[in-house]
Amino acid sequence: MTLEELSQEAADFTIASSCNQAEDLGIPLIFDPPLVAAADASDPLFRKLQEPQIIGEHHQLPAERLEHAASVISYFLPFCESIRRSNRMSGLPSTEWLYGRIEGEAFNHALAAHLMAVCNDAGASADAPLLDPDIRISTFTCTWSERHVAYTAGLGVFGTSRSLITSRGCAGRYGSIITSLRIPAAPREFDPFLPFCSTCGRCISRCPAGAITWEGKDLAVCAEYQENIKRKFAPRFGCGKCQTSVPCEHKLPVSLQQ
Ligand code: SF4
Numbered sequence: 001m002t003l004e005e006l007s008q009e010a011a012d013f014t015i016a017s018s019c020n021q022a023e024d025l026g027i028p029l030i031f032d033p034p035l036v037a038a039a040d041a042s043d044p045l046f047r048k049l050q051e052p053q054i055i056g057e058h059h060q061l062p063a064e065r066l067e068h069a070a071s072v073i074s075y076f077l078p079f080c081e082s083i084r085r086s087n088r089m090s091g092l093p094s095t096e097w098l099y100g101r102i103e104g105e106a107f108n109h110a111l112a113a114h115l116m117a118v119c120n121d122a123g124a125s126a127d128a129p130l131l132d133p134d135i136r137i138s139t140f141t142c143t144w145s146e147r148h149v150a151y152t153a154g155l156g157v158f159g160t161s162r163s164l165i166t167s168r169g170c171a172g173r174y175g176s177i178i179t180s181l182r183i184p185a186a187p188r189e190f191d192p193f194l195p196f197c198s199t200c201g202r203c204i205s206r207c208p209a210g211a212i213t214w215e216g217k218d219l220a221v222c223a224e225y226q227e228n229i230k231r232k233f234a235p236r237f238g239c240g241k242c243q244t245s246v247p248c249e250h251k252l253p254v255s256l257q258q
């Protein structure tokens, strides 16, 4: 199986799945078809994620999650235009964005399960960390960071807001599958060591909690703000102001395109 075939599987499922719809909001598709990339399971960048200044020793290697792991397939699901547009105002998150975070994440789980089944049908073993309820070990860290795995697979680079900026921007969700299938990794689209983004600073001024500075994002401040949102909109939560109405919302910031 090739990366192109897997990408097509993921795109077909995204377009056809009823889980990817929010009909009561008039949104035919929560997500556009995903960007998909593969990393070699033994890529040294996975070990680098275990360094204390990045994530820490608790971040698992692919082989620790799946015996005979050969490849890690990572994908980015960009939110559709109407969800992104709805959240461009300042202040509270839009209803559409809150749906995108909750119903959207349910679809993300369905896509991960589907891609795992595709690997199994091809005679391979597979693991979708997203479906493991034990990966989150605190509000701030987990044993498998989808964003960092996407970075490792070459899907994008981190910005000032600590969102991962892909060629389809940063407003969306991530997932990954570890598999014994050997999927040849495409050449990385970005130099994984490129420093941050265009540094326009728009995400800093967009954040209603003041969580983002030039030094990065204060996870505790962001989490507390989102807890307050949850108290207001439970069971929904989210914010995403740093991912909307910013130059990296749905494309690369200009400086990375040059
Ligand atoms: S809004 Fe500007 S500074 Fe913030 S992550 Fe995007 S490109 Fe970088």
Ligand code: SF4
Pocket: 206, 207, 208, 209, 210, 211, 212, 217, 221, 222, 223, 225, 226, 238, 239, 240, 241, 242, 243
């Ligand atoms: S999600 Fe909201 S509170 Fe958190 S950093 Fe982004 S804009 Fe700030």
